[in-house]
Amino acid sequence: MTADRLQPVLAGVMLALVGFASSFAVVLAGLQAVGATSEQAASGLLALLIAQAVGVIWLSRRHRIPLVLAWSTPGAALLVSSGAVEGGWRAAVGAFLVVGALILLTALWPRLGDLIAAIPTPIAQAMLAGVLLSICVEPVRVLLDRPFLVAPILVVWVVLLRVAPKLAVPGAFVATLVVITGYLVDHGAPDLSLAPQVVWTEPTLNWQAVVGLAVPLYVVTMASQNVPGVAVLATFGYRVPWRESMTVTGLGTAAGAMAGGHAVNLAAITAAMAASPESHPDRDRRWIAAYTSGWAYLVLAAVSTALVGVVSAAPHGLVEVVAGLALLGTLGGALKGATESETGREAAVVTFVVAASGVAFGGVGAAFWALLAGLVVHGVLKLGRPSAPRM
Template sequence: MDEPVETHRWQPVGAGVVAALVGFASSFAVVLAGLEAVGATQSQAASGLLAVCVTQAIGILWLTWRHRIPLMLAWSTPGAALLVSSGASEGGWPAAVGAFLVVGGLILLTALWPVLGDLIAAIPAPIAQAMLAGVLLSICLEPVKVFADRPGLVAPILVVWVLLLRFARRLAVPGAFLATMVVIAVYLIHHGSPHLDLAPHVAWTEPTWNWQAVVGLAIPLYVVTMASQNVPGVAVLATFGFKVPWRESMTVTGLGTLAGATAGGHAINLAAITAAMVASPEADPKPERRWIAAHTGGWTYLVLAAVSTALVAVVGAAPDGLIEVVAGLALLGTLGSALKGATEAEEGREAAVVTFVVAASTVSFGGVGSAFWALVAGLVVHGLLHGPYSLRVRV
C-alpha cells in the first residue's frame, strides 16, 4: 500500500521544475526583445531578465508558503511584446524604467483600490484581445522575415518547432529555443565568439518620467498585464478548485514590479499557462500537495536567474534576428487566441477590428505609441455603435 505514495512523492517537485523551465524557455526571448526595443543595452536587458526572475520567484515562494495553493507568478509576456511594438519613447531607457515603476504602482493601487480592477474588467473583451493581437502581430512576423534573410540558420529551428508541435505540443517552443542554442553554438564555432561576460549582474538605472512614456507605455502595459495575465490567471486556478488571494497577489506583484523596475524588470503578474501545469492533477493527484509544485517552481526560477546573464551573453553574440525568431514562435499561440477572442462574437467586431488595425500599425501620435491609441479608438467606436462605455465600479 505504500508504493503509490512513494511513486508520487517527488511528482510535484518534478512538475514544478518542468513548469519553470517551460515558462522561462518559452518566453525569455520576448522579454529580451522587448527591453532592447525600448532602449536597453544588452547588459541592461540581462539585468532586467534577472530582476523579473528573482522578483517572481520570491513572490511565488511567499504566496505558496502562506496559502498552500499552486499559485505561479510570471513576467508579463504580452507586456514584453507590447514593448517590442512600442519601441523607444521620448527619454529612452530611463523613461521606460520610469514607466515600469508607474506600472508597479498601478498594480499595487489595484490591490488597495478595487475600482482600478473594475475599470480593466469593464473594457469589452474583444477590444482588449484585439489590442493584444495587434501588439503581437509585428513580432510574430519576425520568423518569416528572418527566414527570408537567413534561411540556413532559421530552417532547423522551424523544423524542430513544427515536429514538436505535431508530437509534443507543450515542448514546441522550448524545443525551438534549444534548437536555436545549437544553431548559435555552431555559428560561433565557425565564426569565432567574442569575450562573453557570464557573471550575473544588476545594472541600476535612474528613472525619469515624461507624459509620453506614462501614457504610451505604462498605461497600455498595465492594461495588457491585467487583462491578459492577471484575470486569466485567476480563472485558470478556479478551474482546478483553487481561489486566488486577489488582494495579496496584487500587492505582491505590485511590490515585485516596483522592486525590479530600476534593475530593468518590466512587470510580474499571475501566471496562466504554467499555473495550469502546477495546478492540474498531473502535478499531483492530491490537490492539497500541488502547492509543492509551484513552490518548487519558485526555487527553480532562482536557479534560472543565476544563469540568465550567461544566456543573454550567448544570445547577444548570435546573428541578428535569431532571438526574434524564437520570440515570434513563442507568441503565435497567444496571437491565435487573441484573434479568436477579438472576432468570435459578431457584436462589437467592428470596434475590435479597428483596435487591431491601429495597434498593428505601430505608428505613434504626439509621441504616444499605437497600443494606447488602439484602445482609445476601439472604445470610441464601441461607444458610437453600441452605447456609452458603462462601468460598474466599487467604491
C-alpha cells in the same frame, strides 16, 4: 524521496523550464526594443526572475495553493511593438515603476481592477493581437534573410508541435542555442560575462512614456495575465488571494523596475500546469509544484546573464524568430477572442488595425491609440443601437 513526493517537485522544475524557455526571447527582445543595452536587458531578466521566484515561494507556501507568478509576456510583446519611447531607456524604466504603482493601487482600490475588467473583451484582445502581429511575422522575414540558420529552428518547432506541443517552443529555443553555438564556433565567440550582475538605472518620468507605455502595459498585464490567472485557478477549485497577490506582484514590479524588469503578474498557462492533476493527484499537494518552481527560477536567475550573453552574440533576427514562434498561440487566442462575437466586432477590428499599424502620435505609441480608438467606436456604436424592449 518516494515517487509520490517527487512528482510535484519534478512538475515544478519542468514548469519553470517551460515558462522560462517559452518566453525568455520575448522578454529580451522587448527590453532591448525600448532602449536597453545587452547588460541592462540581462539585468532586467535577472530582476524579473528573482521577483517572481520570491513571490511564488511566499504565496504558494503561505496559502498552500499552486499559485504561480510570471513575467508579463504580452507586456514584453508590447515593448517590442512600441519601440523606443520619448526619453529613452530611463523613461521606459520610469514607466515600469508606474506600472508597479498601478498594480499596488489595484490591491488597495479594487475598483481600478473592475475598470480594467470592464474593458470589452474583444477590444482588449484586439489590442493584444495587433501588438503581437509584428512579432509573429518575424520568423517569415528572417527566414528569407538567413534560411540556413532559421530553417533548422522551424523544423524542430514543427516536429515537436506535432508530437509534443508543450515542448515545441522550448525545443525551438534549444535548437536556437545549438544554431548560435555553431555560428560562434565558426565566427569566433566573444567574451561573455557569466556572473549575474544588476545594472541600476535612474528612472525619469514623462507623460509620453506614462501614457504610451505604462498605461497599455498595465492594461495588457491585467487583462491578459492577472484576470485569466485567477480564472485558471478557479477552474481547478482554487481561490486566488487577490489583494495579497496584487500587492506582491506590484511590489515585485516596482522593486525590479530600476534593475530593468518590466512587470510581474499571475501566471495563466504555467499555473494550469501546476494546478492540474499532472502535478499531483492530490489537489492539496499541488502547491509544492508552484513552490518548487520558485526555487527553480532562482537557479535560472543564476545562469540568465550567461544565456543573454550567448543570445546577444547571435546573428541579428534569431531572437525574434523564437519570440515570434512563442507568441503564435497567444496571437491565435487573441484573434479568436477579438472576433468570435459579432457584437462589437467593428470596434475590435478598428483596435486591431490601429495597434498593428505601429503608428505613434505625439510621442505616444500605437497601443494606447488603438485602445482609445476601439473604445470610442464601441461607445458610438453602442449609442446607435436601440435598447432591447422591456417585457
